[in-house]
Amino acid sequence: MTAPSETIAERLYRYFDALTRAERQLADLILENYPVSGLGSITTVAENAGVSTPTVARMVQKLGYTGFPEFQAELRRELEAKISDPIAKRDSWAEKAPDGHILNRFTDAVIGNIRQSLAQLETETFDQSCRLLAAPQRAVYIVGGRITRALADYFFLHMQVIRSGVTHIQSNSNTWPHYLLDVREGDVLVIFDVRRYENSTLKLAEMGARQGAKIILFTDQWRSPVSKYADHCLSSRIIVPSAWDSSVVTLLFLETVIAAVQELMWDETRLRMEALEDMFDQTRMFRKFT
Amino acid sequence: MTAPSETIAERLYRYFDALTRAERQLADLILENYPVSGLGSITTVAENAGVSTPTVARMVQKLGYTGFPEFQAELRRELEAKISDPIAKRDSWAEKAPDGHILNRFTDAVIGNIRQSLAQLETETFDQSCRLLAAPQRAVYIVGGRITRALADYFFLHMQVIRSGVTHIQSNSNTWPHYLLDVREGDVLVIFDVRRYENSTLKLAEMGARQGAKIILFTDQWRSPVSKYADHCLSSRIIVPSAWDSSVVTLLFLETVIAAVQELMWDETRLRMEALEDMFDQTRMFRKFT
DNA sequence: TTTTTTTTGAAGATATTTCTTCACTCCACA
DNA sequence: TGTGGAGTGAAGAAATATCTTCAAAAAAAA
Structure with a gap:
C-alpha cells in the first residue's frame, strides 16, 4: 500500500x-x-x-x-x-544526522550567536543606522575587508537596487583616496571589519570621519578599532566550531537592515521595486496574485 | 467566540x-x-x-x-x-526591541528557515559533498549568479586557503567556455543558483555535467532546474519578511561545509595556513593583536 | 514569432460527511 | 410491574467535501 x-x-x-x-x-x-x-x-x-x-x-x-x-x-x-514518540527530540537540528555531527554542533553555535548578538543589540543603534541609510540625500559608501568583502558586496548588491547614490569601495583598491574626495559631510560610510582587523580599513575610517561622514560599522563581538570613529556599531558573535569565524549573524543583521531600509524608502523605491517585481515575474515561480 | x-x-x-x-x-x-x-x-x-x-x-x-x-x-x-518549535517561538530575540519590530520578526523567520532546512537535509548529501571537496586530486570550480556571487566569493575565499586547485568562475564573465575546457572528469563544480534561476547557470551546469564533473548545488527550497544535473543538492529555505530573499541558511551550510572540509584536509591545510600567516605578518596588513 | 503541449482552475457530478429526527432502550422510582 | 424521562443510535436529509471534466491560460517547442 x-x-x-x-x-x-x-x-x-x-x-x-x-x-x-x-x-x-x-x-x-x-x-x-x-x-x-x-x-x-x-x-x-x-x-x-x-x-x-x-x-x-x-x-x-x-x-x-x-x-x-x-x-x-x-x-x-x-x-x-x-x-507519541517519547523521545521527541528537539535537541538536534539535522534530525537525520548523528548527535555529534558537525551539522548539529555548528548550528547550535550559530543559534547561540544569534541569540546573544540580538540580546546585546540596542534597537536604537539599529533604527538610527537604517534611517541614515534611508536618507536619499546622503550618499552611501560601502567598504569591506579581505573576508568581509563578500558581505560588503552582498549589501551593495541590494542597496543598489533599493536606492541611488550607493558606491562599493573595492577593498583591494589603491584608489581609496579618489573615492574619499567625493565623500561629503553627512554621507554614510558602511564599514565591515572583523578580526583580524585591517590597518587600511582603520585608516579609511579615520579619513572618512575627518570628512564628516557618518560611519556605520559591522564588526565582531570584540569590536574593531574602527569603532572609535563609528557613529553606530553592530557587533555579532562569530565563534563556531571551526578554524574560521562565522559571518552568519552579520549577514542576518545585514539582511534585516536591507528589509528595514527598503520599507523606510518605499515611496522612493517603489518604481525600482516594480522593475524588480517584473524580474521576479520572469521566474514564473509564483502567480502574481493570491 | x-x-x-x-x-x-x-x-x-x-x-x-x-x-x-x-x-x-x-x-x-x-x-x-x-x-x-x-x-x-x-x-x-x-x-x-x-x-x-x-x-x-x-x-x-x-x-x-x-x-x-x-x-x-x-x-x-x-x-x-x-x-511548532518552542525555540522558534521565543517571544523576542532582541529583547530591547518591541515585539513586532523587524529585528524580531526577521529573526523568527530565519530561525524557522534554519530549522526546516536542516530537518530536510540528508546527512549523506552533506558528507559526500564534503568528501568530494576534500579530495586533493579533484579541481574545484565555483560559480554564482547575480545575487549569489557574493556567496560564491565567500566560499572561494575560504576554499582557496584550505586547498589548491580552486577556481572562481566569475558570474558575469563570458569566458565560461574557457574555464570549462579545463574541467576534467571527476572535478567538482560548485554551483549557486537561487530564484530567479539563471539560464546561463543552467547551461553551465549542463556543459559541466557532460564533461563528467561532479556537481554540488546550493539552491533554495524550490530547487533550481540545475538540480537535475547535480550530484548533490543542498537546498535552503529563503523566505523572510522582506522584499528580498534570505541567504542566511545557505551561508550556514557553506560555513559548515568549510569547517568539515577543513577538518578532512587538515594535514594538507596546516602548512598552507602557516605560510599564509607568515605572509600576512610580513605585509603588516593586519593588526597583530586584538 | 506561431504552434503544440502542458498546466491550471471553474463548474458541475459524485461521494462523503455532518446533522437532525425519531423510535427504541435503559434505568430510577412509584 | 408499570411509567416517565433521559440517553442512544439507525436512518435519512442537508451540507460539504472530493473528484472529474473541459476550456482557457501558460509554458515549451518549433
Whole structure:
C-alpha cells in the first residue's frame, strides 16, 4: 500500500522535481508547517496554498495515494507516531544526522550567536543606522575587508537596487583616496571589519570621519578599532566550531537592515521595486496574485 | 467566540461531570491520544470510541462549538501551537526591541528557515559533498549568479586557503567556455543558483555535467532546474519578511561545509595556513593583536 | 514569432460527511 | 410491574467535501 518507512515529507522532497509550479507551491505549504497544514479539508488546504482543489487532488495522486482522504489518513498516522514518540527530540537540528555531527554542533553555535548578538543589540543603534541609510540625500559608501568583502558586496548588491547614490569601495583598491574626495559631510560610510582587523580599513575610517561622514560599522563581538570613529556599531558573535569565524549573524543583521531600509524608502523605491517585481515575474515561480 | 486560553482538553475535563455515559466514553478516546484521535472524520471518531455519530455531534455542541468542523478546527489550531518549535517561538530575540519590530520578526523567520532546512537535509548529501571537496586530486570550480556571487566569493575565499586547485568562475564573465575546457572528469563544480534561476547557470551546469564533473548545488527550497544535473543538492529555505530573499541558511551550510572540509584536509591545510600567516605578518596588513 | 503541449482552475457530478429526527432502550422510582 | 424521562443510535436529509471534466491560460517547442 504505502511504504511505511518513508514519510510524506520525504516523499514530497523526492517527487519535488516532478511537480509543477502550482503543485510545488502546495508542497511548500504542506512542508512549511508540517504536518498540521495538511490536515484541513482539501478546500482549506488548497485555499491556504493559493491553488485550486484539483491541484491538490492531482498532487496527492502523483504521490501515489488514491485520493486526498488516504493521503490525509497517512498524515495523521505520521503525526500520531511523532506525537507519541517519547523521545521527541528537539535537541538536534539535522534530525537525520548523528548527535555529534558537525551539522548539529555548528548550528547550535550559530543559534547561540544569534541569540546573544540580538540580546546585546540596542534597537536604537539599529533604527538610527537604517534611517541614515534611508536618507536619499546622503550618499552611501560601502567598504569591506579581505573576508568581509563578500558581505560588503552582498549589501551593495541590494542597496543598489533599493536606492541611488550607493558606491562599493573595492577593498583591494589603491584608489581609496579618489573615492574619499567625493565623500561629503553627512554621507554614510558602511564599514565591515572583523578580526583580524585591517590597518587600511582603520585608516579609511579615520579619513572618512575627518570628512564628516557618518560611519556605520559591522564588526565582531570584540569590536574593531574602527569603532572609535563609528557613529553606530553592530557587533555579532562569530565563534563556531571551526578554524574560521562565522559571518552568519552579520549577514542576518545585514539582511534585516536591507528589509528595514527598503520599507523606510518605499515611496522612493517603489518604481525600482516594480522593475524588480517584473524580474521576479520572469521566474514564473509564483502567480502574481493570491 | 471560543475562549482562546482554554484548551479543548481542559474543557473536556471541566464538562466531564455533565457528560453522559457514551459521551464520557468518547471524551476518554479523545483525551487518550490527544489531540490526534480527534482529527478523523466524525464517523471515524465515533467508530473508534464505539459510539454513534450523533453522540459526537451532541457532545461537541455541549462543549460550546457550533458543530464538529469547528471543534476540529480548534483542535488543529492547538496542535499547531503544540507542534511548532518552542525555540522558534521565543517571544523576542532582541529583547530591547518591541515585539513586532523587524529585528524580531526577521529573526523568527530565519530561525524557522534554519530549522526546516536542516530537518530536510540528508546527512549523506552533506558528507559526500564534503568528501568530494576534500579530495586533493579533484579541481574545484565555483560559480554564482547575480545575487549569489557574493556567496560564491565567500566560499572561494575560504576554499582557496584550505586547498589548491580552486577556481572562481566569475558570474558575469563570458569566458565560461574557457574555464570549462579545463574541467576534467571527476572535478567538482560548485554551483549557486537561487530564484530567479539563471539560464546561463543552467547551461553551465549542463556543459559541466557532460564533461563528467561532479556537481554540488546550493539552491533554495524550490530547487533550481540545475538540480537535475547535480550530484548533490543542498537546498535552503529563503523566505523572510522582506522584499528580498534570505541567504542566511545557505551561508550556514557553506560555513559548515568549510569547517568539515577543513577538518578532512587538515594535514594538507596546516602548512598552507602557516605560510599564509607568515605572509600576512610580513605585509603588516593586519593588526597583530586584538 | 506561431504552434503544440502542458498546466491550471471553474463548474458541475459524485461521494462523503455532518446533522437532525425519531423510535427504541435503559434505568430510577412509584 | 408499570411509567416517565433521559440517553442512544439507525436512518435519512442537508451540507460539504472530493473528484472529474473541459476550456482557457501558460509554458515549451518549433
